[in-house]
């Protein structure tokens with residue numbers, strides 16, 4: 001089964017919005033009464049507390065210029081610039097346009113990113129922390145963004161498996177992923193092979209989480225490349241079972257923020273011939289996973 005078919009066949013639950021207090025940890029939270037464009041320091045501290053507690057938060061009815069999105073995003077830490085430099089905002093390069101829209105026959109954004117389970121910038125030495133995704137135009141059907149809870153997936157492992165994977169290292173390699181083309185030499189130069197632990201400790205919450213990367217670029221160490229990749233595919237299949245997954249149905253004006261040290265995510269399909277989808281993405285970098 002292809003990755004996309006696997007995603008299309010799954011039935012993730014809808015995001016369980018705001019029916020618990022902030023104190024009750026569960027992935028996914030709808031923040032209310034917050035305008036991201038005008039956030040003081042106390043407001044930002046509250047937003048980051050929500051993020052660290054719930055790992056994925058949504059803000060409805062926002063209106064963010066590219067500059068306002070970049071200013072909000074950089075409060076989480078240094079911004080990363082996408083490898084798809086041709087689709088980044090000219091004035092604000094950390095802002096990536098994701099879109100299937102064409103103007104004068106030319107795509108206005110990256111159309112095919114994130115269509116499999118992954119963690120943003122897992123293939124870099126310093127990996128992604130918060131990703132911010134703003135919905136400008138969204139299809140009425142499909143195109144959900146699904147999230148899998150890597151704390152819960154780790155916690156669900158039996159003790160023998162936890163012992164087996166404790167200390168295991170994983171090679172994240174865009175060189176191997178794109179060995180048949182797809183990225184230029186200059187793009188690949190930005191992300192040399194890197195090794196990260198399979199189980200990471202979140203630097204801010206102290207909780208253990210699985211850190212798996214993407215099926216196409218992750219290879220468990222201590223075995224052949226083929227076996228190491230097969231092992232990671234099994235881990236990702238385990239960690240993205242429905243019981244760990246919530247799926248966000250987009251509305252125009254939604255801003256999603258997620259914690260890449262605690263969740264994996266994937267785009268889900270939609271009828272690209274029928275509907276337009278345009279999102280603005282910014283990503284911040286955390287530290288080296290440990």
Ligand SMILES: [Fe+2]
Pocket residue numbers: 114118119120265
């Ligand atoms: Fe992503």
